[in-house]
Every structure is written in C-alpha cells, then in structure tokens.
Amino acid sequence: MDATHAKTHASLCHAATVLPEGVSRGPLSIRAGRVDASTASWAYRVDLRDHLIFPGLINAHDHLHVNAIPPLRAHTPFPNSYVWIAAFQQHFEHPDVVAALQVPKALRLRHGALKNLLAGTTCVAHHDPWHPALDAQDFPVALLRDYGWSYAPGWPGYGPPMQESFAATPSDRPWLIHLAEGTDAVARAELAQLDQFGCLASNSVLIHGVGLSSGDIERVIAQGAAVVWCPSSNLALLGHTLDPRRLCEAGRLTLGSDSRLSGARDLLDELANVVDGYGLSSKQLLALVTTQAAGILRMPARGHLLPGASADMVIVEDRGGDVMRSLVGIDRSRIRAVVRDGMPCIADPDFAEWFAAAGVETVQVMLDGKAKLLAKSLADEALIALEPGLEWTAGEGRQEHKLAVAGGSC
Incomplete structure (x- = not known):
C-alpha cells in the first residue's frame, strides 16, 4: 500500500x-x-x-481564550449579564485571575480549542475579536469564519458596533450577538431594540435569549433568526434559562457551552446536563450540535x-x-x-x-484517568498543563x- x-x-x-x-x-x-x-x-x-x-460536534458559542480563567463565585443570580460583567471587574484583581491572564493569549486560544476537541467538538464559533493564532494550520479545531458579530446591545465599548457590523455582514453569512441574557426588564427589551435598529433578520444568531418572551420567540422564528442556547452558563449566572422546545421544533435553536468562565466544562457536559430535563429527545439534542448547528451557522460541509x-x-x-x-x-x-x-x-x-x-x-496521556494517545502536534507541555484532567503518562495504559x-x- x-x-x-x-x-x-x-x-x-x-x-x-x-x-x-x-x-x-x-x-x-x-x-x-x-x-x-x-x-x-x-x-x-x-x-x-x-x-x-x-x-x-459543533459548539455554536465559546470564548476560547478564557477557559482557564477562574470563574467568579456568586451566591445570588445576576439580573443580567451586564451586572455580572461589572461584578467581574473586581475579580480581575484576584491573584489566580492575574496569573491566568499572564498566559499568552495565543496559548489560551489553543487551550480553548483543545478543550473542545477532547470532548468530540471539531468546530467552534468563537465570539470575540479574531487573533492570528486562530489561523494556524495545526489549530486543534475548525472555526466559524466569514461571519459578523457584535458583543451585546448594552456593551458598545467592546467589539464591532451593532448596526455597522450587521450592515457589513452579507445576508448569507451569520451575524452573532449576545441578546436577552438576563431575566429583568433590560434583557426583556433587547429583542425589540434589535428589531428597531434593523438588526433582526434570517442571519441573526442570538446568543442566550433567556429574557425572550413566548411572543419574542415567535418573532425570532418568523424572521428565520435563531438562538444559541447555553443553559449551564444561564443557570450559573442568572438562575434561569429559556424553554428550548418551541425554537428546537422550528429548527431555530443550536447549543453552545460558552466558556468555563461561566458555562459547562465542554459541549458533552452541556448535553449531559440537559438530556433528561427539558423535554427534548436525544435525537433532537444531537441535531442541536450537528445538522441544526450547521444550518444556522451556514456551514454546509459540517x-x-x-x-x-x-x-x-x-x-x-x-x-x-x-x-x-x-x-x-x-x-x-x-x-x-x-x-x-x-x-x-x-x-x-x-x-x-x-x-x-x-x-x-503520538504521545501517551491520561484523560480523566483513562489512557489515551494524543497527536504529538497537540501535546505541547504548556498546553497540557492548562487542561484539568489531561496529563502525561509514561505507561502504555490498559487496552480495554x-x-x-x-x-x-x-
């Protein structure tokens, strides 16, 4: 041969x-x-x-560069993500956070990708400014490319301006934005605000959507827009998440793990957290991270x-x-x-x-206590050190x- x-x-x-x-x-x-x-x-x-x-699997929402940063420990839910962001400002002074941010961003991005790959996720939508490290030929996962994004309607100081970004995004490419990430009046008003500014269309991909009413959900479906559901992150920060059933039945829902800063360890854990609790079958859940995700994110080959x-x-x-x-x-x-x-x-x-x-x-590693072979190109010592549960091994491991x-x- x-x-x-x-x-x-x-x-x-x-x-x-x-x-x-x-x-x-x-x-x-x-x-x-x-x-x-x-x-x-x-x-x-x-x-x-x-x-x-x-x-x-396709992870429709992650912030790859913050997966090794210690999360903010909160005892009460936040009314919306903006209040959580404000609370996190003081957390930046915590020594563990300072140390985590001293790790070069290129390495942190690669770590976020490796975290996804270890759990069977081979394609990720990264919701942050592009970085040259993402273009490396040996980057661990494929990435959503040629898309538009803004961060959130109430956070104009980070990322592209909402209206300008939406206008610059071709109608056949997805446009991503955090929206209605909260349970209060601020979050509940954001879909109407988005619509008022002309940014609700068939290529709009709304991240979280916790504050969407049943009428809002029908409006999203009627426009052909979609929502990325991140239940673990929603429950950790807000104490609540959306009811996914109507959006799922309409084919306008996909799933994201968010980063470990607020969300699940990985997409498999996100699936495990919702598999028996939200009225969705395992077949529907698989679609959220495969066919439905590919359709919403306009990736026909995935x-x-x-x-x-x-x-x-x-x-x-x-x-x-x-x-x-x-x-x-x-x-x-x-x-x-x-x-x-x-x-x-x-x-x-x-x-x-x-x-x-x-x-x-390959190199021999242990993943959560089980022997594995890992491609050598992914086995940088500093990279492995960032991922809990992944470690070097000198032994052959048991072949079960x-x-x-x-x-x-x-």
Missing part, C-alpha cells in the same frame, strides 16, 4: 454512521480530509464493529457525514438501545476516537496502528477494547 495513500485515504468498516435523521451501515470512506462516496481498493481499513460514528462533508468524526462504542444516547450524555473519556480532517487526533491506545498509518505521531485495524477488505 502506498504510504501517501495510507495517510490520506481510509475506510471505516462495520460501524454504524449516525445522524439525527437515522443510522446507515456500510463502509465510511475518507479521502483527502473529506467523506468520499467510493472506497478505494488501497485505502487503509479500520474495523469498527460494535462502534458508532457520529459527525464531529454536521453530517454525507459525501463531500469534512471528515470530522466522533467514534464511540455502540451501547445498544437508544443509539443517540451512545454519545449524548457520556463523559469525554468514553469517546473512543476523535477524528479531524480524516486524521485521528486523540483515541484509545488500541488505535495506535491507525495513527501510524496516517503518519500521525479489541479493535481490528488491518489492510484487508471490509
């Missing part, structure tokens, strides 16, 4: 490929970082019997594994029963492998031959699963 072909072509055999629309069986072929419609005879074959292949899609994948064991629950609600350490652009990035040790065939050098990786037929 030609070495170049082995690095860019693979066939994942005997696994079920999962989408919210259903489950398909048969080889899933990868060619040059994309899902391919055909299987080449010389493709490297990975036998994944008793496994499920999901599309790489969120699915049809031919031509980016070959970003999350591989897990088939647990039987509700197929979607094999991923929705599990912890990151139970993921068998995360794949980006057709290449394994982090996986259980018995995937070693696949890493080798793909030309990916049997996996055939071979050059034979599917």
Whole structure:
C-alpha cells in the first residue's frame, strides 16, 4: 500500500454512521480530509464493529481564550449579564485571575480549542475579536469564519458596533450577538431594540435569549433568526434559562457551552446536563450540535457525514438501545476516537496502528484517568498543563477494547 495513500485515504468498516435523521451501515470512506462516496481498493481499513460514528460536534458559542480563567463565585443570580460583567471587574484583581491572564493569549486560544476537541467538538464559533493564532494550520479545531458579530446591545465599548457590523455582514453569512441574557426588564427589551435598529433578520444568531418572551420567540422564528442556547452558563449566572422546545421544533435553536468562565466544562457536559430535563429527545439534542448547528451557522460541509462533508468524526462504542444516547450524555473519556480532517487526533491506545498509518505521531496521556494517545502536534507541555484532567503518562495504559485495524477488505 502506498504510504501517501495510507495517510490520506481510509475506510471505516462495520460501524454504524449516525445522524439525527437515522443510522446507515456500510463502509465510511475518507479521502483527502473529506467523506468520499467510493472506497478505494488501497485505502487503509479500520474495523469498527460494535462502534458508532457520529459527525464531529459543533459548539455554536465559546470564548476560547478564557477557559482557564477562574470563574467568579456568586451566591445570588445576576439580573443580567451586564451586572455580572461589572461584578467581574473586581475579580480581575484576584491573584489566580492575574496569573491566568499572564498566559499568552495565543496559548489560551489553543487551550480553548483543545478543550473542545477532547470532548468530540471539531468546530467552534468563537465570539470575540479574531487573533492570528486562530489561523494556524495545526489549530486543534475548525472555526466559524466569514461571519459578523457584535458583543451585546448594552456593551458598545467592546467589539464591532451593532448596526455597522450587521450592515457589513452579507445576508448569507451569520451575524452573532449576545441578546436577552438576563431575566429583568433590560434583557426583556433587547429583542425589540434589535428589531428597531434593523438588526433582526434570517442571519441573526442570538446568543442566550433567556429574557425572550413566548411572543419574542415567535418573532425570532418568523424572521428565520435563531438562538444559541447555553443553559449551564444561564443557570450559573442568572438562575434561569429559556424553554428550548418551541425554537428546537422550528429548527431555530443550536447549543453552545460558552466558556468555563461561566458555562459547562465542554459541549458533552452541556448535553449531559440537559438530556433528561427539558423535554427534548436525544435525537433532537444531537441535531442541536450537528445538522441544526450547521444550518444556522451556514456551514454546509459540517454536521453530517454525507459525501463531500469534512471528515470530522466522533467514534464511540455502540451501547445498544437508544443509539443517540451512545454519545449524548457520556463523559469525554468514553469517546473512543476523535477524528479531524480524516486524521485521528486523540483515541484509545488500541488505535495506535491507525495513527501510524496516517503518519500521525503520538504521545501517551491520561484523560480523566483513562489512557489515551494524543497527536504529538497537540501535546505541547504548556498546553497540557492548562487542561484539568489531561496529563502525561509514561505507561502504555490498559487496552480495554479489541479493535481490528488491518489492510484487508471490509
């Protein structure tokens, strides 16, 4: 088998490929970082019997550079995010926060990306000014690009001005803004304010939306706009979150973890936090972080594994029963492998031959107490030191699963 072909072509055999629309069986072929419609005879074959292949998850809202900054500990909910921001100003003087901010921003951005990748998220919408570090070829995740954004209607001093930013954003590209992040009159008035300024349209993506009334939600749906739901962050800061059902049924809802400054550890934890509490099925929840997210964020090559899609994948064991629950609600350490652009990035040790065939050098790490192989390009010492639960190991780790990786037929 030609070495170049082995690095860019693979066939994942005997696994079920999962989408919210259903489950398909048969080889899933990868060619040059994309899902391919055909299987080449010389493709490297990975036998994944008793496994499920999901599309790489999409995190519709994160602030990548603040995931290692200690959160503000508050005992009472804030009425809106602006009050929380004001309270955080004094927190900037805390020694732990000072130390965290001394870490170069480029490294903090990379850490936020790694945090996402470890939990099966391969694409992120970063809601902050662009930074050159985000353009690195080996950046751990793909990013939403060519989008418009403003920070929030009541925070004009940070980020692009609301009306100017909206006007400059093409109608076929998403425009992101924090909106109605609160439970008081200030938050409840923001959708009307946005509409008054002509910034509510089919490409408007509203982050949080806690203060939206039922009438506001119908207005959002009628305009073809959408909301990014960040329940863990909402509950931590505001003591309340929105009812997601109507927006979800209309296809106008996606999910974001926000940063660890206020939100969940990662997108998998966010899913686990809501899987049984908000009247949404596991199938609906999976759509929020795959197909529905891709549609709202205007990324047609993501969120699915049809031919031509980016070959970003999350591989897990088939647990039987509700197929979607094999991923929705599990912890990151139970993921068998995360794949980006057709290449394994982090996986259980018995995937070693696949890493080798793909030309990916690895290091041995422990993730939440479980042995993993991590692509060497992601294994910077300073980066690993930023992520709780991720550490170096000198041992081989226990191989708890049997996996055939071979050059034979599917």
